[in-house]
Amino acid sequence: MSIKSGYFKKHLSVDLTKGSAEYRELSDAFLEKYIGGRGFGAKLVWDNLRKHNFKIDPLGENNLVVIAPGPLTGVYLPSSGKNSFVAISPATGLYGDSSIGGGFGVELRQSGIDILSITGKAPELSVLVIDNHETEIIPMPELKGKTSLEAEGIIREKLDIQTAHIATIGPAGENLVKYACVNADWGRNAGRTGFGAIMGSKNLKAIIVRGHEDLPVHDINGLMAEANKAFGYLREHKYFQQWQQQGLMNVIEYANEKGILPTYNFRDSVFARYDQINGETMLSDFKIGDSACFACSMCCGNICLVKSGKYAGTVVEGPEYESCAMLGSNVGVDDFAAVLSANQLCDELGLDTISAGNLIGAVIEGYEKGIISLADLDGRDITWGDDDAILKLIRLIAYREGIGDIIADGARRIVEKWPEMDKLILEVKGLEQSAYDSRAGSSMALAYATSDIGAHHTRAWTIAREMEEGQGWTDDERVKTVIYHQTLRPLFDMLGVCRLPWIELGLNERHYENFYRYVTGNELTLEQLLALSSDVYDLTRLINVKLGVSRKDDSLPYKVHSSPPLTGPNAGKVVDKDAFQNLLSLYYRERGWDEDGLPPDDTEKKFEE
Amino acid sequence: MSKKLTVIPEQCSDCRICELVCAIKHFGVNNPKKAAIRVINAYPHPVLRMPVVCGQCKVPACAQVCPTDALRRVDGIVRLDEEACISCFKCIEACPFGAIYAHEDCDLPIKCDMCGGEPECVKYCPLGALRLIPEHALGETKRLNNILSYTQMREIEFYEKGEKKTIRYAEIGKEEL
Numbered sequence: 001m002s003i004k005s006g007y008f009k010k011h012l013s014v015d016l017t018k019g020s021a022e023y024r025e026l027s028d029a030f031l032e033k034y035i036g037g038r039g040f041g042a043k044l045v046w047d048n049l050r051k052h053n054f055k056i057d058p059l060g061e062n063n064l065v066v067i068a069p070g071p072l073t074g075v076y077l078p079s080s081g082k083n084s085f086v087a088i089s090p091a092t093g094l095y096g097d098s099s100i101g102g103g104f105g106v107e108l109r110q111s112g113i114d115i116l117s118i119t120g121k122a123p124e125l126s127v128l129v130i131d132n133h134e135t136e137i138i139p140m141p142e143l144k145g146k147t148s149l150e151a152e153g154i155i156r157e158k159l160d161i162q163t164a165h166i167a168t169i170g171p172a173g174e175n176l177v178k179y180a181c182v183n184a185d186w187g188r189n190a191g192r193t194g195f196g197a198i199m200g201s202k203n204l205k206a207i208i209v210r211g212h213e214d215l216p217v218h219d220i221n222g223l224m225a226e227a228n229k230a231f232g233y234l235r236e237h238k239y240f241q242q243w244q245q246q247g248l249m250n251v252i253e254y255a256n257e258k259g260i261l262p263t264y265n266f267r268d269s270v271f272a273r274y275d276q277i278n279g280e281t282m283l284s285d286f287k288i289g290d291s292a293c294f295a296c297s298m299c300c301g302n303i304c305l306v307k308s309g310k311y312a313g314t315v316v317e318g319p320e321y322e323s324c325a326m327l328g329s330n331v332g333v334d335d336f337a338a339v340l341s342a343n344q345l346c347d348e349l350g351l352d353t354i355s356a357g358n359l360i361g362a363v364i365e366g367y368e369k370g371i372i373s374l375a376d377l378d379g380r381d382i383t384w385g386d387d388d389a390i391l392k393l394i395r396l397i398a399y400r401e402g403i404g405d406i407i408a409d410g411a412r413r414i415v416e417k418w419p420e421m422d423k424l425i426l427e428v429k430g431l432e433q434s435a436y437d438s439r440a441g442s443s444m445a446l447a448y449a450t451s452d453i454g455a456h457h458t459r460a461w462t463i464a465r466e467m468e469e470g471q472g473w474t475d476d477e478r479v480k481t482v483i484y485h486q487t488l489r490p491l492f493d494m495l496g497v498c499r500l501p502w503i504e505l506g507l508n509e510r511h512y513e514n515f516y517r518y519v520t521g522n523e524l525t526l527e528q529l530l531a532l533s534s535d536v537y538d539l540t541r542l543i544n545v546k547l548g549v550s551r552k553d554d555s556l557p558y559k560v561h562s563s564p565p566l567t568g569p570n571a572g573k574v575v576d577k578d579a580f581q582n583l584l585s586l587y588y589r590e591r592g593w594d595e596d597g598l599p600p601d602d603t604e605k606k607f608e609e
Numbered sequence: 610m611s612k613k614l615t616v617i618p619e620q621c622s623d624c625r626i627c628e629l630v631c632a633i634k635h636f637g638v639n640n641p642k643k644a645a646i647r648v649i650n651a652y653p654h655p656v657l658r659m660p661v662v663c664g665q666c667k668v669p670a671c672a673q674v675c676p677t678d679a680l681r682r683v684d685g686i687v688r689l690d691e692e693a694c695i696s697c698f699k700c701i702e703a704c705p706f707g708a709i710y711a712h713e714d715c716d717l718p719i720k721c722d723m724c725g726g727e728p729e730c731v732k733y734c735p736l737g738a739l740r741l742i743p744e745h746a747l748g749e750t751k752r753l754n755n756i757l758s759y760t761q762m763r764e765i766e767f768y769e770k771g772e773k774k775t776i777r778y779a780e781i782g783k784e785e786l
Binding site: 303 | 620622623626637638640641650658714736
């Protein structure tokens with residue numbers, strides 16, 4: 001089978017140690033099997049691991065970071081602005097990926113490549129410029145210590161490329177904070193699993209891309225007709241306008257009502273003053289504009305401005321649900337202006353808002369319980385809703401000062417230092433849990449436990465379905481739903497599109513089979529595409545297994561099993577240990593993995609070529 | 610009736626669907642860099658997303674500098690005579706809005722032709738940031754918003770069928786100006 005269109009069939013391989021950049025051809029077999037985005041990344045990271053005998057320091061020169069859009073990125077269809085970052089994660093030491101929206105990935109594709117991979121380490125702080133087919137590594141030591149947004153501004157001015165798309169890291173990335181993020185387009189982030197730290201370890205402050213190539217499309221008229229059907233469906237949806245107005249901020253209301261909103265470090269799952277930090281509050285007092293990723297009519301991004309009070313002048317693209325919950329209710333903050341300020345600070349310093357909010361919540365509870373002392377906090381106490389102390393702690397983390405130096409190394413380092421914190425921190429495989437309480441539903445717990453990057457909802461988000469189905473849902477249905485999510489959602493990351501039109505507004509996934517066919521000319525059914533995505537899930541599992549993962553690591557945080565939420569509709573609920581182990585066994589069987597969670601012996605052969 | 614393609618930047622989300630549909634319509638390719646409309650961003654101070662597109666000026670600066678008279682305003686649209694154009698791109702430099710574009714693959718300047726009266730960008734903009742407005746109605750919304758933001762206003766609250774409402778009014782003669 002030859003791939004007719006949809007790809008440039010080019011991989012730009014950059015080695016910062018050698019200062020080299022070379023274009024490599026991509027074979028049709030590779031393109032068809034791995035599709036794009038996360039699929040490309042997983043394969044290249046796997047090859048790199050094999051090359052180095054499975055010994056890669058996530059913050060060492062040999063960690064290869066793959067930045068890959070997909071064949072649908074930048075194409076005329078709903079929400080096609082997605083791009084994946086893939087590498088071995090410093091947060092978990094395992095497979096890691098994170099996707100970023102906005103227009104960065106579109107620009108990267110327009111420079112005529114399908115994959116950008118970066119290895120090595122630049123001798124001094126540098127930026128990588130890809131201007132269509134010209135690539136240059138430029139030392140810019142003057143960017144040292146600059147925040148993400150400052151750096152973006154300076155680069156635009158100094159290199160005189162106003163229209164480029166720029167991905168930067170902040171001080172947190174330079175200081176190798178394990179959950180430092182990459183920020184692009186003034187406020188979109190590849191947030192999770194520490195890509196900021198990886199760039200920091202490579203002395204790479206920014207990636208600047210500009211391109212103007214036509215994106216290859218096999219049948220533009222067919223695509224246009226199909227896309228217009230999809231756009232039309234979204235436009236007519238009863239929640240479409242609400243989406244445009246609130247974006248993901250509408251989830252605060254929902255999560256609180258259902259009792260899954262992380263509150264006081266997951267001590268509670270409802271927040272009494274949730275209405276101070278919800279979408280309505282944002283709309284009435286803070287929102288000044290919409291922000292969309294490329295080709296997205298849903299525009300879930302909000303631009304907010306604080307107009308008065310001590311945070312006046314704070315302007316941020318956000319918050320979205322996760323940031324607002326983790327930097328709001330989870331740390332007891334009921335002042336929306338303070339949430340915005342914390343979000344802006346995290347963006348500026350280049351920190352993942354989820355991990356930061358999760359760990360700050362844990363630190364506050366640890367201090368409350370006497371595990372962490374006042375001396376540990378350098379004499380400045382911290383309590384729920386203490387926005388000054390929370391903002392200060394964010395800075396300490398990014399600059400690795402005082403207690404921040406320990407928190408910067410993530411959940412596992414905190415537990416190493418204060419073993420009793422093990423009962424307070426919610427993480428899986430070393431990645432701090434995101435903002436959906438899983439005690440209300442064991443399928444969500446299973447989703448976190450078996451996610452290949454750790455406790456993040458990106459692979460499967462089954463909580464809403466579980467809430468609808470309630471007690472009547474069988475374990476078999478739970479497992480099948482989690483696996484379907486873990487297959488379809490990563491497929492979106494491989495194609496280079498956003499999953500929200502499907503998960504939030506119910507856009508039929510069959511559209512994507514047609515989009516793929518119109519763009520590539522390749523006739524694959526949705527089922528065939530899903531099978532390819534499932535193979536990539538086996539591959540990321542294989543990577544993790546080779547790095548030491550087995551059943552013992554598909555485990556849940558202490559609180560999920562043993563410490564129920566105190567209030568709300570799910571008060572008293574935990575996930576039963578034995579029931580969860582049964583669920584996990586069922587999950588392994590359904591995947592064709594053995595009782596210890598290992599894929600069959602011949603799995604490795606599938607990914608040799 | 611002469612209609613003008615009008616940009617309402619406050620409504621723009623930077624999704625760039627306008628760029629895509631423009632390029633697909635005129636060149637048949639998926640390439641926002643071949644569009645005659647582009648969304649330009651400023652952030653964070655000020656925060657602004659501004660689709661930049663030809664306003665079909667009545668006294669077009671582009672036409673004034675064109676050495677071969679290739680740009681002329683006909684029926685309200687500044688049209689490019691492709692035969693006469695020598696691709697000197699003086700028009701791009703002359704346009705005070707930067708609303709004419711160029712691309713390496715294209716010999717001619719890329720300029721909005723209003724799609725013959727029904728612009729694709731207006732049709733597909735998901736937020737109504739691009740509109741076709743009759744010339745006599747230009748500025749209407751701004752005028753209304755401006756009077757509504759008049760600072761010397763009083764506000765009273767009242768209940769109608771149990772629902773709290775407010776009414777704003779200008780109190781005559783009570784305000785020190």
